[in-house]
Amino acid sequence: MEELRSRLAKVGRQLFADGLTYGASGNISARMEDANKCLIKPSGYRFCDLEPEHFIVVDIDTREVVEGDAKPSIETPFHTRLYQLWPEAGGVVHIHPKHSTILSIAGREIVHMGLDLYQAPALAKGIPLSRFAPPGTEELADNIVKAMKDHVACLMPQHGVTTIGRTIEEAALNAKVVEALAELQYSVMLVAEPEPLPDSILERLVKMAREKGLLV
Numbered sequence: 001m002e003e004l005r006s007r008l009a010k011v012g013r014q015l016f017a018d019g020l021t022y023g024a025s026g027n028i029s030a031r032m033e034d035a036n037k038c039l040i041k042p043s044g045y046r047f048c049d050l051e052p053e054h055f056i057v058v059d060i061d062t063r064e065v066v067e068g069d070a071k072p073s074i075e076t077p078f079h080t081r082l083y084q085l086w087p088e089a090g091g092v093v094h095i096h097p098k099h100s101t102i103l104s105i106a107g108r109e110i111v112h113m114g115l116d117l118y119q120a121p122a123l124a125k126g127i128p129l130s131r132f133a134p135p136g137t138e139e140l141a142d143n144i145v146k147a148m149k150d151h152v153a154c155l156m157p158q159h160g161v162t163t164i165g166r167t168i169e170e171a172a173l174n175a176k177v178v179e180a181l182a183e184l185q186y187s188v189m190l191v192a193e194p195e196p197l198p199d200s201i202l203e204r205l206v207k208m209a210r211e212k213g214l215l216v
């Protein structure tokens with residue numbers, strides 16, 4: 001468990017260093033060896049200040065705090081629902097990066113362009129735009145679970161991005177690539193209508209993700 005705590009803190013600080021989150025917004029979690037429990041970021045902590053001991057142990061089925069003094073993230077409902085939906089998911093990342101949020105507000109889905117997808121090929125399956133619901137609500141959890149039934153990422157209107165992976169590092173890379181795709185699309189939209197990669201390449205990428213053993 002100590003190793004997982006350190007990995008979570010490292011991922012959180014890296015997301016901050018990469019400019020993908022600021023202040024206390026966003027949250028991350030990882031499933032523990034005891035598959036019915038996860039470690040989740042405490043509410044109100046800045047990503048740049050995260051230390052291994054800050055993470056809270058939460059029971060995935062009851063959402064009760066098993067260990068830790070601080071309050072678990074407000075978004076604990078959708079983290080736990082995603083672990084229930086995807087038994088092989090080992091990590092969940094939720095952030096509010098600029099370009100993904102702009103596209104979500106514009107009601108635009110991500111158009112798969114460019115070669116960043118090769119870094120996170122499971123995203124080639126699609127990145128749906130979920131329905132809006134207020135932060136921290138069961139309705140938001142319902143909407144995310146619906147959007148991510150067959151996908152490892154979604155955009156959340158007026159809000160940000162949520163991703164999963166077999167590990168917390170895989171979930172973080174998926175989130176980073178979603179934002180890279182959104183930034184690219186935002187720039188392309190200034191000069192032209194975005195053109196997606198051919199279906200044959202997207203299908204090959206999904207196959208590649210399966211062969212690599214990624215969550216897809």
Ligand SMILES: [Zn+2]
Nearest residue numbers: 026135159160
């Ligand atoms: Zn949020």
